[in-house]
Amino acid sequence: MRPSPEPPGLPPVYAAGRYGDEVRAVVLAHKERGALGLARPLGAALAGAVVRATAATGALPGAAAPHAVGHRWNPPGRVPSAADSGHGSRSGPRPAASGLEAPRTALRDAAGPLVPAAPWSAPRPLPLLLVVPVPSARRAVAQRGHDATARIARAAARELRRRGVPARAAAVLRQRRPVADQAELGADGRLANLSGAIAAVGSAVPLLAAAPLVLVDDLMTTGASLAVAAGALAAAGGRVVGAAVVAGPHDSPND
Structure with missing residues (x-):
């Protein structure tokens, strides 16, 4: 899925579905209302999008190539x-x-x-694949009582291993300064809000250089978070082969 306009540096993005109706209800129940048991089915859906991303780029030779x-x-x-x-x-x-x-x-x-x-x-044997969640704001994690994106990433990695793909969830990105709530911001505002705000943990640099990376998030709206996170991983020497989300926007020009 590609947002329009598309932020510079956005990797190829694959979504398990579109954000609306039942998908929206499940995502919000997990993230905002603490229905933590939903992490498993959301992680399974995300794992499917990760498989599509790696199959499309050839990052995992011989991995599943749906459709x-x-x-x-x-x-x-x-x-x-x-x-x-x-x-x-x-x-x-x-x-x-x-x-x-x-x-x-x-x-x-x-x-x-x-x-x-x-x-x-x-x-x-397939090479190791690192599933890297886009970092959540510390304020949001504190308010919700859990890191929804990191939880789904771990569930996705477990599902991938169950399918035979040696995957590991690696929460190696951090927000290094406070950012504004993005809910009311447009594409340009979100990109400016996040610019320079995300960086890789220094101790993770050797790990990032050792395996292909797939960025993951629960939602993609404008693509700003994924683009900035991809830039931070590249700056640390990582090789981002794609991105996967549970849900993308209804008005994306591509499926």
């Missing part, structure tokens, strides 16, 4: 039966490699011509 033509997600190591799918040949199961089922037929690329299926090799 890729000719592929289906399977838990790593599972070899599907011929009856599992309604597409392709039913002559029997094919090898599964790191969570992606080998396509039973040739693939059709975006332009239309048929292209041969790529050769498949034995599964290999």
